[in-house]
Amino acid sequence: EPEVTQTPSHQVTQMGQEVILRCVPISNHLYFYWYRQILGQKVEFLVSFYNNEISEKSEIFDDQFSVERPDGSNFTLKIRSTKLEDSAMYFCASSEGVLPYEQYFGPGTRLTVT
């Protein structure tokens, strides 16, 4: 069964460093998403991406964040200068289409900023 994959599973970085989180969505899916979950809290939407551009973003997704689909399979989230409060689990998700299509989540990348 096709699945969303994410690498790395755990990333530790120092405050102020740049990190890139990688995702490979399900191959025939057209919509891609990033969510984050701070430990013990609810899952929060960051950004959605379709047709090589951002279609929605939340208030969390400020200038420190960017997304890219560098090739036909990868979807990346970059945090330019990490802060302690960026420590969270980051989930990539993808969906086949707009309606109503379920979003399938990857296993997540746990980011720890020290």
Added chain:
Amino acid sequence: AQKITQTQPGMFVQEKEAVTLDCTYDTSDQSYGLFWYKQPSSGEMIFLIYQGSYDEQNATEGRYSLNFQKARKSANLVISASQLGDSAMYFCAMRPLSGSARQLTFGSGTQLTVLP
């Protein structure tokens, strides 16, 4: 704006019993979708079941069913014949089905523990 409320931070159920996890929602959208996800201790988010606001019948997927009461704005998850492997965090989520917004809005979750 959409809001999901899960009022049960933790629930316990005996193995083989049924359990209901509560979810209420608030939205101004006329057309919306409701979802339940399971998050085991390993951390991944597993899609369980979907209900559209336009669906007249409650959704079912194996041992999972969604008790959708539109007038009460509730979308409770019912797990029948609980198994030890059902122990996990369960999240209710929703998104509008009209317009361009596709983001899921999640509740705070319910930690389910299945007792042997």
